[in-house]
Each structure stands twice: as C-alpha cells, then as structure tokens.
Amino acid sequence: MISVLLDRYTEVILRHRWPVLAVAALIVLLTGVGALSISVTNSYRIMFSDDNPELAAFKALENTFSTSDNAFIAIAPKGGSVFTKEALGAVEELTEAAWRTPHSRRVDSLTNYNHSRAEGDDLIVEPLVDDASTLGKGDLARIRKIALESADLSGRLVSRDGRIGGLAITFVLPDKMDAAVRRINDYLNATLEKARAKHPDIDYYMSGDVIINRAFTEATLDDFFTLGPIVFLLIVATTITLLRSFFGTASIVIFIGFVVTTTMGIAGWFGAVFNPANASAPTIVMATCVAHSVHIITTTLLGMGHGLEKDAAIAESLRSNGWPVFLTSLTTAIGFLSLNYSDSPPFRVLGNLVAFGVLCAFIYSMTLLPALLSLLPLRARRIPSGKSPFFERMGAFVVRRRAYLLPSIAILAALLISGIPRNELTERWAHNFDERYQYRRDTDFISRNMTGMIFLEYTLEAAREGGITEPEYLQKVEAFAEWCRKQTEVTHVQAFSDIMKRLNKNMHGDDDAYHRLPDDPKLAAQYLLLYEFSLPFGMDLNNRIDIAKSKTRMTVVLSSLSSREQRDFDARAQAWLRVNIPEFAAEASGIAMIFAHLSLRNIHGMLRGTILAMLLISFLLILVFKSVRLGLISLAPNFIPAAMTFGLWGYLVGQVGLAGSVMTAIAFGIIVDDTIHFMSRYQKARRMGFPAPAAVRAAFRIVGHALWTTTAVLTLGFLVFATSGFEASRALGVMVAITLVFALLTDFLLLPTLLMALDREE
Numbered sequence: 001m002i003s004v005l006l007d008r009y010t011e012v013i014l015r016h017r018w019p020v021l022a023v024a025a026l027i028v029l030l031t032g033v034g035a036l037s038i039s040v041t042n043s044y045r046i047m048f049s050d051d052n053p054e055l056a057a058f059k060a061l062e063n064t065f066s067t068s069d070n071a072f073i074a075i076a077p078k079g080g081s082v083f084t085k086e087a088l089g090a091v092e093e094l095t096e097a098a099w100r101t102p103h104s105r106r107v108d109s110l111t112n113y114n115h116s117r118a119e120g121d122d123l124i125v126e127p128l129v130d131d132a133s134t135l136g137k138g139d140l141a142r143i144r145k146i147a148l149e150s151a152d153l154s155g156r157l158v159s160r161d162g163r164i165g166g167l168a169i170t171f172v173l174p175d176k177m178d179a180a181v182r183r184i185n186d187y188l189n190a191t192l193e194k195a196r197a198k199h200p201d202i203d204y205y206m207s208g209d210v211i212i213n214r215a216f217t218e219a220t221l222d223d224f225f226t227l228g229p230i231v232f233l234l235i236v237a238t239t240i241t242l243l244r245s246f247f248g249t250a251s252i253v254i255f256i257g258f259v260v261t262t263t264m265g266i267a268g269w270f271g272a273v274f275n276p277a278n279a280s281a282p283t284i285v286m287a288t289c290v291a292h293s294v295h296i297i298t299t300t301l302l303g304m305g306h307g308l309e310k311d312a313a314i315a316e317s318l319r320s321n322g323w324p325v326f327l328t329s330l331t332t333a334i335g336f337l338s339l340n341y342s343d344s345p346p347f348r349v350l351g352n353l354v355a356f357g358v359l360c361a362f363i364y365s366m367t368l369l370p371a372l373l374s375l376l377p378l379r380a381r382r383i384p385s386g387k388s389p390f391f392e393r394m395g396a397f398v399v400r401r402r403a404y405l406l407p408s409i410a411i412l413a414a415l416l417i418s419g420i421p422r423n424e425l426t427e428r429w430a431h432n433f434d435e436r437y438q439y440r441r442d443t444d445f446i447s448r449n450m451t452g453m454i455f456l457e458y459t460l461e462a463a464r465e466g467g468i469t470e471p472e473y474l475q476k477v478e479a480f481a482e483w484c485r486k487q488t489e490v491t492h493v494q495a496f497s498d499i500m501k502r503l504n505k506n507m508h509g510d511d512d513a514y515h516r517l518p519d520d521p522k523l524a525a526q527y528l529l530l531y532e533f534s535l536p537f538g539m540d541l542n543n544r545i546d547i548a549k550s551k552t553r554m555t556v557v558l559s560s561l562s563s564r565e566q567r568d569f570d571a572r573a574q575a576w577l578r579v580n581i582p583e584f585a586a587e588a589s590g591i592a593m594i595f596a597h598l599s600l601r602n603i604h605g606m607l608r609g610t611i612l613a614m615l616l617i618s619f620l621l622i623l624v625f626k627s628v629r630l631g632l633i634s635l636a637p638n639f640i641p642a643a644m645t646f647g648l649w650g651y652l653v654g655q656v657g658l659a660g661s662v663m664t665a666i667a668f669g670i671i672v673d674d675t676i677h678f679m680s681r682y683q684k685a686r687r688m689g690f691p692a693p694a695a696v697r698a699a700f701r702i703v704g705h706a707l708w709t710t711t712a713v714l715t716l717g718f719l720v721f722a723t724s725g726f727e728a729s730r731a732l733g734v735m736v737a738i739t740l741v742f743a744l745l746t747d748f749l750l751l752p753t754l755l756m757a758l759d760r761e762e
Helices: 002-015 017-037 053-064 085-098 137-149 178-198 209-243 246-269 281-305 310-341 345-366 368-375 390-400 402-417 438-449 471-485 496-506 521-534 563-580 591-625 628-633 636-652 658-687 692-723 727-758
Strands: 070-077 104-109 114-119 122-127 165-171 202-207 454-461 490-494 551-558
Touching: 002 017, 002 310, 002 368, 017 246, 017 368, 053 454, 053 551, 053 591, 070 085, 070 178, 070 209, 070 438, 085 104, 085 137, 085 165, 085 178, 085 202, 114 496, 122 521, 178 202, 178 209, 202 209, 202 438, 209 246, 209 281, 209 438, 209 692, 246 281, 246 345, 246 368, 281 310, 281 345, 281 368, 281 658, 281 692, 310 345, 310 368, 310 591, 310 658, 345 368, 345 658, 390 402, 390 692, 390 727, 402 636, 402 727, 454 471, 454 563, 454 591, 471 490, 471 496, 471 521, 471 551, 471 563, 496 521, 496 551, 551 563, 563 591, 591 628, 591 636, 591 658, 628 727, 636 658, 636 727, 658 692, 658 727, 692 727
Parallel strands: none
Antiparallel strands: 070 165, 070 202, 104 165, 114 122, 454 551, 490 551
C-alpha cells in the first residue's frame, strides 16, 4: 500500500517538477529573509542557563558587592623593571586613560593604589605614585619596597619580582552588553596602540572577562565564515569524486543551499543567537543533509547504469529510499533534540536547529531533489553485465570471512573501549581559544609572568550587622586567607583582614610591630570609617564589603588550572572551613567556578538526554523491523562506535571537556542513519526469501557505495572543525569524525557478521 502511494506521489512530483521548484524557491525566499536577523553575541554568560545554581550564586555576589566584569592590562618594560620613571609614567598615563573607558566603574593600578601612612595623628591616604616624571632614585626605591611588601599589590598589580606592573578595570555593563563590549574593546585596543607607539620599550598584554567576550565573537565569526565555506567545498569535491557525476553533484549543491538557507532563515525569524558553541550549526546541517541526497542520487545513477530511463530510475530510487530516509531523518532529529538536556543553552540551540534542518532535508529530498534530477541532464555510466562492483565483492569477502571478522572486530572494540576510564572530565577555559587569538597569547603571558587569571570569590559572613570589625571575625578571615596563601595553586589572596592590619599599623605611627589585627572592635570600626572617608571618589570599598558591614568578599587568585583542579581546590577549602570555621563554609563563586562546574553539570544532563534518545531510537528500530532480535542487533553498530571513540580518546588525549559531553548525542543521531539503510536493505532481501549471507551481499551491493560516500563526506566535513580556533568545536569535530569512521567499520564488518550469526531461520 505504501509502495503504491509512493509511486503515485513520485509520478505527481515528476509531472509537476517546475511548480515544485517554484514553490520550493518561494519557501526559501520567505524563510531566508530571516537569516538577516541572526545575531552573534560576545557574552560568555550565554553559556549558562538561567537556572544554573553557580550562576545564581554569582549574581547574588554581584548584587551584594559589585559587578565582576573586568579587563586586566599587564605593562612589561623590556628593561626588566617596572620601577623606573618611564615605566611608572606609562602606568600613570594608562591609568588616567582607563578611567575614560566606556562603562568603566573603577580602575586599580600600581600607581593609583591607595597607600595609607601615618603623619602625626593623621591618616594620610594617597596614590602610591604621583607624577612619576619627578621621581628620584630614592623615591623609586621607596615605591618598590612598598609595592613588593604590600599584600594588596604584590602578585596582583605588580609581579613579585618587580618586572611587570598591572592595571585592572571594573565595568558595569548594560543588559544588552554586546555593543558595550565592542566599544570597550575598541577603546582599549586604540589606547594600547597609542601607548605602544609612545613607549616602544614597553610591551602591553590584555586579558579579563570583557576581553574574552571579544574573543567569543571572533571565534564565532571565524567558524561561520571560514569553516563553513571550507566544508562546502570539501562536500563538492568529495561528492563529485565519489559519484563521478557533475550534475549529480550540482543537484546536491542546490539541495544543500535550499536546506541551509531555510534552516538559518527560520533561526533568524525565531531570534537565535550564536556563539562559538553553536556556530557550527549551519555546517553540521550542511554535512548531515548530504546523506539523504547521496542515497537518492546514488540509487538513481545505479538504476540508470543498469539501463533504466532517468525518471524511472528516480521513481525506483524514491521507492527504495523513501522509507529509510524518513526513518533516518526521524532518528537523527531525536539524537539532536536530546541536546535540549544540555545545561548550556547554545547547545540546545544547536540541537534544535540541526533537528529542524534534518526535517527540511527530508522534505526537500522528497520534493525538490527528484524534480531537480528530472530536469538536469543527468548521465550515468553503463554497468557492464557480469562485472561485480567493488561493494558486491566486499560483501562476498565479509560473508566468506565472517568467522574471523566477528571476533576480530569484537577484540578491537574491547581494546579501545578499555581506554574510557583514562579520560578525565575537565578543561582549561582559557585554552578554549588557541594561540591565533590575542586573548589567549596575552592571558598565557600574564599567567606565566605576573598573576593568575582565575578568580574564586568567597563571601564571608559576620554574625551581625557591623560585625566585620569584630576581632574574632577578622581572625577567622585572616586564618582562611593564610590557609589559602599556603596552597601551591594560589598566586594572590585579597582579604579584608589585610586592610585592617595595615590600618592598625598606620594608626600606631607606622610601627611594624602593630602590623596585626586590632584587638578593640570599636577602634577597628573607627579605623575603617576614617579610611573610607579618606578614599578618593570611585575607589571605595563597596567591592569588598557590603553596605551593612555584615560580610566581606575574599578573592583567591589561582594559577592556570583545569576545571577539575579548580573544583578540587574549592573542595579542599570547604573541607578546611567545615573543620575550622564552619560558618564560612560555602562554595566559591565567580565566573571561573561556573565554568568549572559547567562540563560536569552538562555531562549529567546529556547522560539523561542521550539515554532517553537511545531508548526511543531502540524502540523505534524494534518497531520498524518488527523484530526484537533485529532491533537489538542493530543497536550494536550504533552504541559501540561512540564507546570506541571515547576509549581511543582516553589513550591519545585523556581529557574530555564540554564537547565530549554532547558528542555522543550528535554522533549517535548521525551514525544510526547508516545502520537503518543497511538493515532496511537486508530485511527486504530476507523477506524475498534470501538466506542471511545472500541478504548481506544484496545490502552491500545496493547501499555499500552510498554508505561509503556519506561517511567520507561527513567525516571530512567534521574534520574541518579540527582547524577551529575554539577548543570545544575542535574537539567535537575530531571526535565525531572518528566516531563516523568507527561506525562505517562496524556497519561493514560487525553488523553483517552479527546478522549472519544471530539471524538464522527459525
């Protein structure tokens, strides 16, 4: 019944091919206009979902103290010391210019550091450097001594060896921050260019949250406008080589254009926002939709090669491929829709867009593609009778050597899968951008030579309002700060207790013996009040203490650690606090910690999504094949390739990050296509009375070339992502490509041998 309806449908499509093309073109025009509304965000915060608990804690921190969006500039004199008149003058000039940065709220630098000292009974608070051009050798020596001995400065705004100075800018960004980030980066880049021109003997390096935002935009646009065209050219080159048909390849190119334009147009209409994590969406759509067209075109060319007229060959191809193409579209869509379980919104966008693109590919493959093939002057080489095509010979080889192939593939799979425990779920977020990006190069320099760029924020609550000047509270803060400073990963700790120790020393005539916490809470409160009144505008302590003076913020700066190492450090800190200061025990906050937990949280979400997708697809296959046995056999070549990839990755790399958490869902949705096509041909032959070995040979003869072609195209397409500057895209592309190769291996060598071993006559 279905076959009859499909024949009538094909007849209508071929008879009205021009109207079909006109309607398809109109749909593309109407939907494609939406692509003009696609936006690219430069905010790394789009990586986090609104219900992310670490993000909620970070927002609470910012509401209590101040925003944390920042830029950090390192000033590195080539002479080897920042304590020269020229270098300090350059820091002064840059500090003044930094205050004019759009949306800046605060600027902290080596030169404008609020140095406090006693003068008689008065507390004097003034910038550490005032007019560097007037400094003498004695002044420079004094400034150097103060800076390197200051707990606030050393390891934060000046390197501990005195070679490099630093400047930190804090911003208050608007809700729609993309334009603001562009203005900030443009201003700072222009400012540094002027500084380099004026001070050629000084190098400048820039990092920070706002700077990584610009890197996100650059990586997104690179993947959009560089990798996409490369994948397209590879698809064209590969298909024309394997199909050996110019017009067959031309139909694929037109088909891809319709599918991708419709998908991206709808994305624009629905307000999709892109960043590096989902910028690969159009490229993945491009690669996945090729499979449909290749199967239909390959079968058409095969029919023409055996003497069928073109329209008859097209009709036979749709009759043969219509049902498998529908099934593969459905299963692929299910696989990609499982990305909605990701904790990172960009991956949800990726999954939904590719799933929609697969739906478009199915519709166009059953309408546009046959009409195109009918209109184009398609030619096919005659296949001489009596000559066995390559894949028919391969089928014969698999049948003949099945007793050896089954255990050999099983042993290979077991050896590779044994490498899975070697993988560590972690990543270094600064390394998500490779060294082609200035942000990565500058961040590496700053981390190696000056200070860490990973900030862990701890909110330390006092027992009551105004309690932060209580000696007992200050001693607890000091104890935690000292524990942190003893940890090898820590490059700097900024704690409120350091301010109070310095003020106590100042209020006792700068006597070093009083560089300790004050004993009298009333005096401590007076010291703090006097100090706050002495601070210049914009340099208050609101970023360190709350308005009620009931809690303080302690910042722990870490060296370049992986996300697992960051989580481990915080776990050690919490364990120490639970034993020694249980009232302080609370997880660290900050952007770094949100990223550190993101991969872990994402893997848990994707584990649920992937399992659900696998169960749905497994049930679907059992239902379609109307056989529990065949349905279960078909699962092996779908599950095993991803496991083999993770095992190989464990041996070669040993680190799985955010990309690995979504790879299985993406790969599973793609590789199930080949299994369905092979199984459909095999089952059709079995229903015609063929024994299992003969059915295997028939499946190889009919779909072998198409499976090889689609795998080659998809593998090369995903391998292009190995050139991406964004690590998540790079790792995802390589892992999916490896999985596709393993999938072809199992479909050609494992699946047929399993069928012949287990699918015997009753």
